[in-house]
Amino acid sequence: xxHLDGSYGEGGGQILRTSLSLSxxxxxxxxxxxxxxxxxxxxxxxxxxxxxxxxxxxxxxxxTGAELDxxxxxxxxxxxxxxxxxxxxxxxxxxAGSVTLIAQALIPPLLRAAGPxxxxxxxxxxxxxxxxxxxxxxxxxxxxxxxxxxxTMTLKRxxxxxxxxxxxxxxxxxxxxxxxxxxxxxxxxxxxQAISAASRLPEHVxxxxxxxxxxxxxxxxxxAEIEAGGLDPGSFVFLWGPRAGFDALxxxxxxxEKVADEVADAFLRFQQSRAALDRHxxxxxxxxxxxARGPSRLTTEEVTSHLLTNVWVMEQFLGPTFRVRGxxxxxxxxxxxxxx
Numbered sequence: 001x002x003h004l005d006g007s008y009g010e011g012g013g014q015i016l017r018t019s020l021s022l023s024x025x026x027x028x029x030x031x032x033x034x035x036x037x038x039x040x041x042x043x044x045x046x047x048x049x050x051x052x053x054x055x056x057x058x059x060x061x062x063x064t065g066a067e068l069d070x071x072x073x074x075x076x077x078x079x080x081x082x083x084x085x086x087x088x089x090x091x092x093x094x095x096a097g098s099v100t101l102i103a104q105a106l107i108p109p110l111l112r113a114a115g116p117x118x119x120x121x122x123x124x125x126x127x128x129x130x131x132x133x134x135x136x137x138x139x140x141x142x143x144x145x146x147x148x149x150x151x152t153m154t155l156k157r158x159x160x161x162x163x164x165x166x167x168x169x170x171x172x173x174x175x176x177x178x179x180x181x182x183x184x185x186x187x188x189x190x191x192x193q194a195i196s197a198a199s200r201l202p203e204h205v206x207x208x209x210x211x212x213x214x215x216x217x218x219x220x221x222x223x224a225e226i227e228a229g230g231l232d233p234g235s236f237v238f239l240w241g242p243r244a245g246f247d248a249l250x251x252x253x254x255x256x257e258k259v260a261d262e263v264a265d266a267f268l269r270f271q272q273s274r275a276a277l278d279r280h281x282x283x284x285x286x287x288x289x290x291x292a293r294g295p296s297r298l299t300t301e302e303v304t305s306h307l308l309t310n311v312w313v314m315e316q317f318l319g320p321t322f323r324v325r326g327x328x329x330x331x332x333x334x335x336x337x338x339x340x
Contacts, residue, residue: 001029002019002023002046002142004031006033008312009308011034014309016036016051017104018050019313020105021106021109024289029076029077029201031073031074043069044069044282045097047124049067053066053087055109056077062075081113082110082113082115086120088118088123090252096164097124098124099122099125100132100135101130102123106172108287111151111172112175113172113174114174117172118170122159123164124160125158126234132238134243135239137153137155138238139281141304142243143243147288148323149175151172154170158234159231161232162232172242178288178291179293181298183276183277187241190240193211193239194224194239196209196237197226197227198235198250199230201229201233203303212260213260216264234305235256244278246267246270248263274332275299277300279300282298282300282304290314290318292338297332297333297335302332306327322336
């Protein structure tokens with residue numbers, strides 16, 4: 001059994017999700033201790049617990065420590081099983097926990113199942129500290145497709161903080177082999193588009209968000225205005241293009257213009273870096289690069305603690321696999337020799 005320190009590096013839920021995904025992929029039992037030890041509320045929160053139970057179900061795993069607030073977990077997987085699955089973050093406790101983070105934990109082992117699988121995930125689809133559903137649909141899943149993994153997603157209902165209630169449906173097809181990639185050139189600015197969305201708010205909110213984004217980035221930018229559903233009020237701006245996406249959420253007392261400014265600022269920083277991938281996609285795809293046949297090379301706008309922590313977790317399972325060039329907080333390059 002592999003033993004991992006859950007407080008290593010950025011010390012968040014990413015260590016848990018990555019370690020259990022790799023455990024399921026490789027059939028290696030793992031024990032994670034000190035889960036989220038440095039966080040204000042350490043241990044398993046509802047979205048982490050849902051991810052653990054979901055991975056246990058799709059791999060018929062034996063698990064100990066799968067309880068709310070638990071800081072130690074043991075996971076012994078069997079083979080990944082195809083099928084239809086439903087997981088609800090709020091099933092045990094009311095929560096708008098992120099369904100996209102649960103999806104990212106489940107996709108790797110399901111790509112190795114003997115047949116297709118469908119996932120229905122209920123909870124928060126557009127909530128703080130996690131990729132929004134639109135990021136999965138327009139950035140993450142298209143990147144996986146270029147690696148050779150066919151996963152489609154449908155947003156059934158929007159889920160905002162604090163009640164969640166959103167729903168995603170994903171269809172995951174087996175991917176017996178992934179290909180290495182070379183992503184080093186920056187995407188053209190003309191390839192980017194955006195949406196401005198609002199739920200249970202006056203219509204002028206999404207209009208102001210859209211107008212501010214175009215004022216910052218150019219009137220030629222295509223910005224669609226969307227009346228989003230959901231149980232709670234919320235607003236959202238998302239800008240995306242090839243292998244990069246930038247988002248911001250509204251909040252009580254936060255002007256619509258500031259929501260758009262956050263997205264514009266993030267996009268302009270990305271452009272200045274001349275990188276091929278945004279910082280979030282870089283730490284999300286490394287798990288798949290490690291599985292690919294042959295080498296991969298990519299540039300990222302920023303070397304983050306999330307990225308370095310993910311690399312550390314994977315190399316506990318696989319041995320030396322990556323070279324990350326660049327300082328923390330600065331643009332960098334990732335070179336990976338895939339294990340096939």
